[in-house]
Amino acid sequence: MLAEIITIGDEILIGQVIDTNSAWMAEQLNLAGIQVHQITSISDNREHILTTLEEASERADIILITGGLGPTKDDVTKQTLCEYFEAELVFSQEAFNTINRIFSSRRFPMTELNRLQAMVPEGCTVLNNYNGTAPGMWFEKNGKIFVSMPGVPFEMKAMVIDQVLPRITGQSGLVILHRTILTDGVGESFLAAKIEPWEDNLPSFIKLAYLPQPGIVRLRLSATGTDRSVLEEAIRKAETELMPLAGEYIWGYDDDTFEEVIGHLLRENKHTLSTAESCTGGLIAHMITGIAGSSDYFKGSVIAYSNEIKESMLGVRHETLLNHGAVSELTVIEMAEGTRIRLGTDYAVSVSGIAGPAGGTPEKPVGTTWIAVASPQGTVAKKFLFGDHRGRNIQRAAISALSMLRKELVSEKG
Amino acid sequence: MLAEIITIGDEILIGQVIDTNSAWMAEQLNLAGIQVHQITSISDNREHILTTLEEASERADIILITGGLGPTKDDVTKQTLCEYFEAELVFSQEAFNTINRIFSSRRFPMTELNRLQAMVPEGCTVLNNYNGTAPGMWFEKNGKIFVSMPGVPFEMKAMVIDQVLPRITGQSGLVILHRTILTDGVGESFLAAKIEPWEDNLPSFIKLAYLPQPGIVRLRLSATGTDRSVLEEAIRKAETELMPLAGEYIWGYDDDTFEEVIGHLLRENKHTLSTAESCTGGLIAHMITGIAGSSDYFKGSVIAYSNEIKESMLGVRHETLLNHGAVSELTVIEMAEGTRIRLGTDYAVSVSGIAGPAGGTPEKPVGTTWIAVASPQGTVAKKFLFGDHRGRNIQRAAISALSMLRKELVSEKG
Numbered sequence: 128m129l130a131e132i133i134t135i136g137d138e139i140l141i142g143q144v145i146d147t148n149s150a151w152m153a154e155q156l157n158l159a160g161i162q163v164h165q166i167t168s169i170s171d172n173r174e175h176i177l178t179t180l181e182e183a184s185e186r187a188d189i190i191l192i193t194g195g196l197g198p199t200k201d202d203v204t205k206q207t208l209c210e211y212f213e214a215e216l217v218f219s220q221e222a223f224n225t226i227n228r229i230f231s232s233r234r235f236p237m238t239e240l241n242r243l244q245a246m247v248p249e250g251c252t253v254l255n256n257y258n259g260t261a262p263g264m265w266f267e268k269n270g271k272i273f274v275s276m277p278g279v280p281f282e283m284k285a286m287v288i289d290q291v292l293p294r295i296t297g298q299s300g301l302v303i304l305h306r307t308i309l310t311d312g313v314g315e316s317f318l319a320a321k322i323e324p325w326e327d328n329l330p331s332f333i334k335l336a337y338l339p340q341p342g343i344v345r346l347r348l349s350a351t352g353t354d355r356s357v358l359e360e361a362i363r364k365a366e367t368e369l370m371p372l373a374g375e376y377i378w379g380y381d382d383d384t385f386e387e388v389i390g391h392l393l394r395e396n397k398h399t400l401s402t403a404e405s406c407t408g409g410l411i412a413h414m415i416t417g418i419a420g421s422s423d424y425f426k427g428s429v430i431a432y433s434n435e436i437k438e439s440m441l442g443v444r445h446e447t448l449l450n451h452g453a454v455s456e457l458t459v460i461e462m463a464e465g466t467r468i469r470l471g472t473d474y475a476v477s478v479s480g481i482a483g484p485a486g487g488t489p490e491k492p493v494g495t496t497w498i499a500v501a502s503p504q505g506t507v508a509k510k511f512l513f514g515d516h517r518g519r520n521i522q523r524a525a526i527s528a529l530s531m532l533r534k535e536l537v538s539e540k541g
Numbered sequence: 542m543l544a545e546i547i548t549i550g551d552e553i554l555i556g557q558v559i560d561t562n563s564a565w566m567a568e569q570l571n572l573a574g575i576q577v578h579q580i581t582s583i584s585d586n587r588e589h590i591l592t593t594l595e596e597a598s599e600r601a602d603i604i605l606i607t608g609g610l611g612p613t614k615d616d617v618t619k620q621t622l623c624e625y626f627e628a629e630l631v632f633s634q635e636a637f638n639t640i641n642r643i644f645s646s647r648r649f650p651m652t653e654l655n656r657l658q659a660m661v662p663e664g665c666t667v668l669n670n671y672n673g674t675a676p677g678m679w680f681e682k683n684g685k686i687f688v689s690m691p692g693v694p695f696e697m698k699a700m701v702i703d704q705v706l707p708r709i710t711g712q713s714g715l716v717i718l719h720r721t722i723l724t725d726g727v728g729e730s731f732l733a734a735k736i737e738p739w740e741d742n743l744p745s746f747i748k749l750a751y752l753p754q755p756g757i758v759r760l761r762l763s764a765t766g767t768d769r770s771v772l773e774e775a776i777r778k779a780e781t782e783l784m785p786l787a788g789e790y791i792w793g794y795d796d797d798t799f800e801e802v803i804g805h806l807l808r809e810n811k812h813t814l815s816t817a818e819s820c821t822g823g824l825i826a827h828m829i830t831g832i833a834g835s836s837d838y839f840k841g842s843v844i845a846y847s848n849e850i851k852e853s854m855l856g857v858r859h860e861t862l863l864n865h866g867a868v869s870e871l872t873v874i875e876m877a878e879g880t881r882i883r884l885g886t887d888y889a890v891s892v893s894g895i896a897g898p899a900g901g902t903p904e905k906p907v908g909t910t911w912i913a914v915a916s917p918q919g920t921v922a923k924k925f926l927f928g929d930h931r932g933r934n935i936q937r938a939a940i941s942a943l944s945m946l947r948k949e950l951v952s953e954k955g
Contacts, residue, residue: 139564139567139580140567140576140577140578140579140580141567141568141571141577142563142564142565142566142567142568142569142570142571142577143564143568143750143752144564145559145560145561145564146559146560146563146564146580147559149556149560149582150553150556150557150558150559150560151556152556153553153554153555153556154555154556154557155556156556157555157556162554163554163555163556164554164583164584164589165554165581165582165583165589165593166553166554166560166581166582166583167579167580167581167582168563168579168580168581169578169579170578175578175579179579182596305555305557307557314649315611315612315613316612316613316652316654316655317652319612319613319654320652320654326614334551334615335615336551336552336585336615337611337613337615338552338557338558339611339693347552347557349551349555402844404823406830407827408823408826408827408829408830408831408835408839409818409822409823409824409825409826409827409830409842409844410823410827411823412822412823412844412846413821413822413823413824413827413935415822416820416822416823416844416846416896416935417822417931417932417935419897419898419899419931420899421822421846422846422847425822425846426846426847426849426850427843427844427845427846427847427850427854428823428842428843428844428846429841429842429843429844429854430816430823430826430830430841430842430843430844431841432826432830432835432836432839432840432841432842433836433840433841435840435885436840436841436884439883440841440843440854440883440884469853469854470850470854471849482830483833484833485833485834512647512648513647514646514647515646516672516695517831517833518831519695521827521830521831
């Protein structure tokens with residue numbers, strides 16, 4: 128079974144709104160074993176909606192449509208669906224009751240415009256909207272399924288989970304499984320060359336995709352078939368066979384983030400963390416504290432942007448800064464060790480670098496960054512050379528610091 | 542002139558990646574006076590790419606394509622473009638030089654796969670990618686323009702701004718000018734009511750759009766015509782007439798950010814800044830240090846996530862935390878004043894709040910946040926009640942802190 132998604136709304140085509148609905152629906156459909164063939168975003172325009180519906184129904188079996196169901200004049204989806212399915216608008220008592228309940232619970236008066244929202248094309252199945260005033264509509268025509276839903280994300284999501292997916296599954300036997308393997312410390316092409324024999328050996332029903340991000344390469348395996356356990360076993364086998372070739376680069380799976388993985392490792396061993404940041408300016412702490420419950424293991428940071436604060440708040444020695452400079456191995460070691468002692472944590476990460484655009488020298492060009500991790504086992508430091516874009520240098524320094532910290536946490540465990 | 546956008550990538554159709562490129566390109570095209578007719582997302586599949594190109598070129602004059610240009614086997618866009626334009630792959634010395642420069646600057650070895658990226662369809666114009674290894678490609682066929690670009694957002698964005706848009710707008714005589722006025726401390730509907738007479742009085746060739754963001758409302762004026770100086774004068778006049786109605790809310794223009802405006806104000810008066818952050822976990826410092834040259838006025842921060850660190854590093858009194866709690870007026874005042882003294886800066890901002898999801902109480906629900914600004918004139922503090930979403934609470938707390946700081950910097954100046 129193939130599906131297509133159509134999102135309707137002028138606001139998408141002028142770029143005022145990012146279409147997040149499509150990605151969400153695509154993910155839900157895929158998890159249900161239904162492949163999404165195309166996503167199409169079009170304006171609130173009758174002719175365009177009609178041709179897009181026609182074209183989508185020639186390619187796919189299921190067409191999910193969102194948007195254009197509001198009570199105002201610029202929303203034309205419902206009228207156009209009447210035309211497409213050659214149906215009259217009729218009053219739906221069921222839709223009316225649901226709308227009425229919404230208004231009573233919010234103690235808002237119901238307007239004539241809202242009453243009109245209970246009118247639906249004759250012959251469609253009403254999908255109740257318990258979170259808003261536009262009902263969803265389920266149509267079947269020539270063996271194809273069309274579902275029209277409101278564009279408000281939480282209204283649409285509840286409708287998909289509670290009503291649309293249960294109706295659709297049962298009609299398809301296909302299963303698609305995905306597994307994403309997260310690597311770091313290796314470039315995409317280097318990794319590709321290294322795992323080529325493994326890639327060539329994958330069964331034909333498993334597809335591999337490379338998804339690079341700054342500092343990270345994600346490998347996504349997608350297995351398609353009818354027997355879930357066969358697919359699961361094949362993915363497990365592929366994962367196992369990848370380990371000897373790329374195991375050293377793998378740090379997580381699927382939606383894992385460094386912040387989460389680090390949080391788990393710290394929590395598991397009841398260890399605490401602090402950071403001492405210069406060029407990253409608080410980004411590492413911000414990433415770590417984005418995780419709910421991080422206060423259990425994260426104690427705090429000193430952002431030492433100036434040399435005086437590196438000395439006064441972190442105890443970096445004046446001679447170190449004088450003789451080696453703020454961006455040096457010795458400085459980040461003293462920063463990490465100073466923070467670890469002063470903030471009283473088991474682990475401490477420090478970063479000092481030249482984010483740019485100014486401040487570079489021939490020996491230390493923009494992008495030069497030192498990172499250290501202090502732990503009960505001692506302190507390690509490493510030099511990185513990033514690019515010449517300030518924002519990306521800061522991002523890559525933070526990701527690299529988290530990557531180094533993770534390695535230390537794991538090596539201690541092992 | 543009509544445009545269409547095609548984004549290519551399996552990761553979009555399985556919902557692993559939200560297609561943010563389309564909204565960004567749509568906005569840029571609209572600002573340049575080019576209407577976007579349709580956005581289509583398809584998989585890395587030869588046949589599907591060919592039919593989608595054909596269909597788009599029947600409807601639109603300009604087709605912007607992103608994705609599928611990576612060096613690995615799953616990326617088929619370039620091969621398919623060869624087929625569509627009936628061209629052979631040829632070596633581009635220009636593309637090779639740009640790729641080579643990227644690798645030299647990063648001191649990475651160039652692989653055979655990367656060398657292949659310098660091969661482009663014969664007859665296309667190479668668009669240099671200064672931020673990555675996949676060159677962009679500009680094609681013209683039967684009076685239609687096709688532009689293929691990498692899917693990595695910052696690579697694509699630089700290419701659109703520096704190369705694609707200038708080439709496109711050179712072909713039309715129309716001038717479109719935009720001016721965005723930035724306000725804060727006022728809701729969208731309240732502001733709209735207040736400036737209604739001004740809005741009604743705008744000349745018909747100036748369009749007004751409200752663009753709300755958390756804590757900020759942006760007003761965008763778009764003037765369309767053929768005479769640049771007439772448009773510039775009309776926008777200047779509209780801006781001047783807006784001041785008596787909304788001047789108190791206006792804090793910047795166009796791409797200004799709080800971080801930049803604050804940087805200018807501090808630099809102008811040779812003042813310095815530090816932050817003391819609890820729930821924002823370093824985000825404020827991260828935002829401030831995102832500005833190049835911020836080390837001139839920003840000295841550092843203490844991220845005091847635990848109470849011990851609020852005491853030991855910032856000098857918050859034990860009794861204050863005991864009697865008032867970490868999220869209280871007195872705590873943020875002592876945090877700001879302690880930071881100001883210990884880090885030796887003229888200004889200091891502090892934040893303490895309950896970001897959630899846990900930690901709320903009936904008196905202090907999740908979202909409760911105190912912010913203080915300490916300055917040579919004294920210390921002010923204010924309470925905010927945000928929502929129940931951790932990530933958004935952190936964002937809104939940081940924006941509100943910067944907004945409060947800006948007001949203090951301005952009032953001192955005045």
